[in-house]
Amino acid sequence: MVTNSRLKGFYKLSREERLKIVAEQCNLNDEEIELLQDPAATDMRILERMIENMIGAISIPVGIATNFTINGKDHLIPMAIEEPSVIAAASNAAKGARETGGFRASASDPIMIGQIQLTKLPDPDAAVKKIQDEKERLLGEANSVDPMLVKLKGGAKDLMVRKIETMTGTMVIVHLLVDVRDAMGANAVNSMAEHLAPVVAEMTSGRVFLRILSNLAMHRIGRASATWSKEFLGGEETIDGIIEAYSFAAADIFRCATHNKGIMNGITAVAQATGNDTRALEAGAHSYASIHGGYEPLTKWRRDEDGNLSGSIEIPLAIGLIGGATKSHPVARTNLKILEVESSTEFAMVLASVGLAQNLAALRALAAEGIQKGHMRLHAKNIAASAGAPPDLIEEVAIRLIEEGKIRMDRAEEIIEELRNKG
Numbered sequence: 143m144v145t146n147s148r149l150k151g152f153y154k155l156s157r158e159e160r161l162k163i164v165a166e167q168c169n170l171n172d173e174e175i176e177l178l179q180d181p182a183a184t185d186m187r188i189l190e191r192m193i194e195n196m197i198g199a200i201s202i203p204v205g206i207a208t209n210f211t212i213n214g215k216d217h218l219i220p221m222a223i224e225e226p227s228v229i230a231a232a233s234n235a236a237k238g239a240r241e242t243g244g245f246r247a248s249a250s251d252p253i254m255i256g257q258i259q260l261t262k263l264p265d266p267d268a269a270v271k272k273i274q275d276e277k278e279r280l281l282g283e284a285n286s287v288d289p290m291l292v293k294l295k296g297g298a299k300d301l302m303v304r305k306i307e308t309m310t311g312t313m314v315i316v317h318l319l320v321d322v323r324d325a326m327g328a329n330a331v332n333s334m335a336e337h338l339a340p341v342v343a344e345m346t347s348g349r350v351f352l353r354i355l356s357n358l359a360m361h362r363i364g365r366a367s368a369t370w371s372k373e374f375l376g377g378e379e380t381i382d383g384i385i386e387a388y389s390f391a392a393a394d395i396f397r398c399a400t401h402n403k404g405i406m407n408g409i410t411a412v413a414q415a416t417g418n419d420t421r422a423l424e425a426g427a428h429s430y431a432s433i434h435g436g437y438e439p440l441t442k443w444r445r446d447e448d449g450n451l452s453g454s455i456e457i458p459l460a461i462g463l464i465g466g467a468t469k470s471h472p473v474a475r476t477n478l479k480i481l482e483v484e485s486s487t488e489f490a491m492v493l494a495s496v497g498l499a500q501n502l503a504a505l506r507a508l509a510a511e512g513i514q515k516g517h518m519r520l521h522a523k524n525i526a527a528s529a530g531a532p533p534d535l536i537e538e539v540a541i542r543l544i545e546e547g548k549i550r551m552d553r554a555e556e557i558i559e560e561l562r563n564k565g
């Protein structure tokens with residue numbers, strides 16, 4: 143069990159040393175340690191079963207965000223991401239939140255929505271009423287599809303009906319609300335919606351087309367809040383800057399897209415590391431951000447009574463501990479073990495906290511120094527490597543690019559040439 147996620151100087155250790163610490167705290171076995179170090183060791187037959195037309199695999203680095211304490215429990219957070227600075231930023235923000243007691247988080251029950259689309263109805267209003275009157279029978283029908291979920295105290299819990307006007311006429315849309323417990327739930331919900339479709343079609347004399355889950359998982363919400371002291375943030379002025387940046391996002395969709403993208407940097411990286419459906423999370427987050435009509439920030443920021451910065455997040459989180467690739471991909475399984483969450487609701491609390499931390503880090507960097515400075519070193523190294531620098535020259539080429547203020551591929555190529563000629 144993770145006893146202390148406050149790992150001072152973790153970033154200065156070698157990869158092997160870092161892995162040793164994580165393995166000890168998370169009780170990883172030799173096979174799991176081996177898999178993390180050599181993703182190619184993942185059995186190709188497992189990957190081949192996951193998608194169609196498979197020809198190979200791509201490695202994405204997995205790193206650990208440190209310092210997180212959520213509802214009093216420490217977590218080491220595995221993130222799979224190709225973008226530099228995200229993990230460092232999350233770890234740093236979590237360090238600041240830790241000083242004031244860490245993240246306080248909660249999550250709703252894991253309720254997903256299955257939609258059934260009814261068209262060509264002779265009497266749409268009568269159809270709405272009929273479905274509402276037959277609600278209990280329909281819920282029973284839906285639950286007959288997945289006795290396992292019902293046994294786990296999940297399953298279809300409620301049903302809502304709406305009439306909508308569309309380009310092709312009036313439709314009645316049924317929302318089946320399903321508690322999917324520890325699954326992401328897409329297959330579970332789709333199976334129930336498919337089973338119910340002919341029943342409601344017959345009941346209403348309508349025609350059913352779509353029967354599939356909605357990725358706007360508005361009943362499956364994770365929430366987190368935390369406080370960062372003005373001392374940690376570098377003074378009152380930084381707090382002013384953060385609140386100005388937040389106001390900008392709340393008033394301007396162009397800024398808001400980037401604000402919310404920053405939140406998803408962390409959330410999607412954890413989802414990727416654990417074999418979850420990143421596209422479902424992104425679709426859910428951005429549509430939820432628009433649920434009041436305009437596109438809004440998923441976080442809120444304010445200065446509290448003591449002059450410190452208080453932040454909160456509210457976001458739909460359709461994630462699972464079972465189903466999809468979470469259990470079938472051995473590296474995803476190992477990362478889930480590192481994460482130490484016992485239910486999909488605890489997982490949602492962790493992800494909400496990660497999203498809030500990520501947003502704080504981005505806003506702080508923008509308000510204090512400009513984001514590019516933080517990105518610069520790793521970015522320059524990436525450019526050096528892409529320009530063909532051999533491993534022993536990457537650092538030197540990157541330093542030269544930063545000093546010259548020209549972090550560009552053409553300049554990197556010239557420097558590599560110069561150094562080669564010298565050597």
Ligand code: NAD
Binds near residue numbers: 288290326327462464
């Ligand atoms: P799944 O198909 O494995 O279903 C989970 C099933 O496991 C449940 O139906 C239940 O019977 C059983 N189960 C056992 N223990 C459980 C527990 N503790 N909690 C919950 N269920 C338990 O997985 P899923 O989560 O339904 O499907 C996820 C996959 O579907 C992902 O790979 C996703 O990419 C994919 N998908 C997504 C979409 C979309 O987002 N629009 C559409 C289709 C498929």
